[in-house]
Amino acid sequence: MSKHKSLKKQREALCEDLLEAQFELQKANLGPVLLLVSGNDLAGKAELIYTFYEWLDNRYLNTRAFTLPQGIERKMPRLWRYWRSLPPAGTLGFYLGSWYHQPLIQLSRGRMSDTRFKSEMEQVTRFENQLAAEGVTLLKLWLHLDDDHAQHYPPREQQKQYDSLAMREWGEFSTTEYTKVREAAKRMSELTSTPIAPWIQVDSSDAEARDLYVGKLLLKAIKQKLQGKDAVPEEHDWQPSKSDRLEQLDYDHELKKDVYKRELEHYQHRLRDLARHPAFQKSSLLLVFEGADAAGKGGTIRRITHCLDPRMLRVHGTRAPTEEERSQPYLLRFWRRIPAPGKVVVLDRSYYGRVLVERIEGFCSDLRWQQAYGEINDFEAQLHKAGTLIIKFWLAITPEEQLSRFEDREKSPTKRYKLTDEDWRNRDKWSDYVNAMNDMVENTATPQAPWHVIPSTDKRYARIQALRIVCDTLQKRLKQS
Numbered sequence: 031m032s033k034h035k036s037l038k039k040q041r042e043a044l045c046e047d048l049l050e051a052q053f054e055l056q057k058a059n060l061g062p063v064l065l066l067v068s069g070n071d072l073a074g075k076a077e078l079i080y081t082f083y084e085w086l087d088n089r090y091l092n093t094r095a096f097t098l099p100q101g102i103e104r105k106m107p108r109l110w111r112y113w114r115s116l117p118p119a120g121t122l123g124f125y126l127g128s129w130y131h132q133p134l135i136q137l138s139r140g141r142m143s144d145t146r147f148k149s150e151m152e153q154v155t156r157f158e159n160q161l162a163a164e165g166v167t168l169l170k171l172w173l174h175l176d177d178d179h180a181q182h183y184p185p186r187e188q189q190k191q192y193d194s195l196a197m198r199e200w201g202e203f204s205t206t207e208y209t210k211v212r213e214a215a216k217r218m219s220e221l222t223s224t225p226i227a228p229w230i231q232v233d234s235s236d237a238e239a240r241d242l243y244v245g246k247l248l249l250k251a252i253k254q255k256l257q258g259k260d261a262v263p264e265e266h267d268w269q270p271s272k273s274d275r276l277e278q279l280d281y282d283h284e285l286k287k288d289v290y291k292r293e294l295e296h297y298q299h300r301l302r303d304l305a306r307h308p309a310f311q312k313s314s315l316l317l318v319f320e321g322a323d324a325a326g327k328g329g330t331i332r333r334i335t336h337c338l339d340p341r342m343l344r345v346h347g348t349r350a351p352t353e354e355e356r357s358q359p360y361l362l363r364f365w366r367r368i369p370a371p372g373k374v375v376v377l378d379r380s381y382y383g384r385v386l387v388e389r390i391e392g393f394c395s396d397l398r399w400q401q402a403y404g405e406i407n408d409f410e411a412q413l414h415k416a417g418t419l420i421i422k423f424w425l426a427i428t429p430e431e432q433l434s435r436f437e438d439r440e441k442s443p444t445k446r447y448k449l450t451d452e453d454w455r456n457r458d459k460w461s462d463y464v465n466a467m468n469d470m471v472e473n474t475a476t477p478q479a480p481w482h483v484i485p486s487t488d489k490r491y492a493r494i495q496a497l498r499i500v501c502d503t504l505q506k507r508l509k510q511s
């Protein structure tokens with residue numbers, strides 16, 4: 031059999047196997063599987079992707095192409111646009127100019143130090159570990175041509191066919207500049223090739239052999255996913271908190287009604303002025319509210335938002351994830367809600383549900399909620415670096431006060447809707463939530479995003495304390511701008 035016929039037979043068999051695996055992946059709603067395609071611009075990145083569009087069902091394929099950030103992307107955390115671009119479960123995603131593109135460009139052009147590049151790669155590795163732990167499979171491909179092949183491949187007419195900005199990762203680079211890119215890529219591979227997501231160098235001197243090789247890699251990755259053999263991050267040591275912050279609170283704080291009205295008017299006016307300050311347009315504000323059921327989160331949020339321009343404000347009440355959200359990394363829906371510059375976002379319950387209700391109800395494994403502390407800290411650190419001020423509140427009440435409020439709600443026609451069977455079930459797990467809260471505060475209270483634990487037995491006191499903290503913290507930030 032001739033080489034041509036042999037390759038054709040291999041291609042047909044591979045195509046059939048890939049189609050079957052693709053439909054099984056879609057049916058199982060697993061994934062997605064992401065192929066990061068990088069390397070020499072002349073190595074046929076576009077052709078490789080087009081090949082899979084010829085072989086597979088296009089309905090379940092997604093291609094993302096990234097150049098250097100533009101417009102709003104430059105004002106948001108660096109990984110924001112990549113989080114938002116994640117394709118749905120059961121699909122394949124092709125990434126050109128992935129999260130490696132920007133730091134590689136800067137390093138190869140001498141605009142980034144090796145120390146900073148190493149820091150960026152550490153962040154990327156944490157990002158990839160989280161994706162893998164949440165069921166995302168990564169195939170990182172570096173398409174390689176030696177210098178001799180790069181001079182003659184692909185043919186000129188083929189270059190015209192596939193030459194577009196989206197496919198040309200490096201732009202108009204000289205041979206000398208490509209040498210720097212290869213050096214930067216070698217450093218990148220050293221820092222980010224992990225057992226979960228290693229870099230795979232693909233010889234692209236023969237286009238047909240390249241496509242077959244990558245196709246076999248993809249088929250293997252899908253089969254491993256279907257068999258539940260995905261690589262996941264290793265377990266790590268974790269120790270529970272030995273502190274009980276709720277026992278240390280003074281629940282007897284009270285605020286008289288006339289004092290409350292005066293203080294409320296003062297702080298609302300102050301917050302309104304701070305939010306209108308020109309310097310705030312370069313920042314953003316994220317308010318996170320957690321606490322026991324009936325602790326007064328909604329009432330406190332209303333007193334804060336009452337004085338803000340609705341055009342700059344979004345309040346999100348975090349409910350149980352939908353079926354679609356359950357098939358995605360848990361932080362994705364919160365990456366989609368973070369505030370842009372000049373905006374305020376309030377979360378009535380938040381991503382901390384991973385280490386609270388999901389932990390206690392067994393909706394995720396012990397390993398995943400233990401890993402979530404670091405993932406959340408990384409998420410908040412990225413927001414902070416991009417200019418988002420994060421203020422986190424835990425509103426605390428005693429079990430006795432909660433029972434009293436539940437009974438009042440039950441008797442009230444206008445508040446009865448707030449009380450659910452789940453609220454009563456949660457009361458039976460009070461001590462579990464106390465332990466989870468202490469672990470959460472100990473592991474996620476950072477200088478850039480500390481926790482403010484406020485006794486809320488007296489709602490007026492809690493509301494004024496929260497308003498005061500928001501005003502003081504925001505004023506301090508604006509003075510630093």
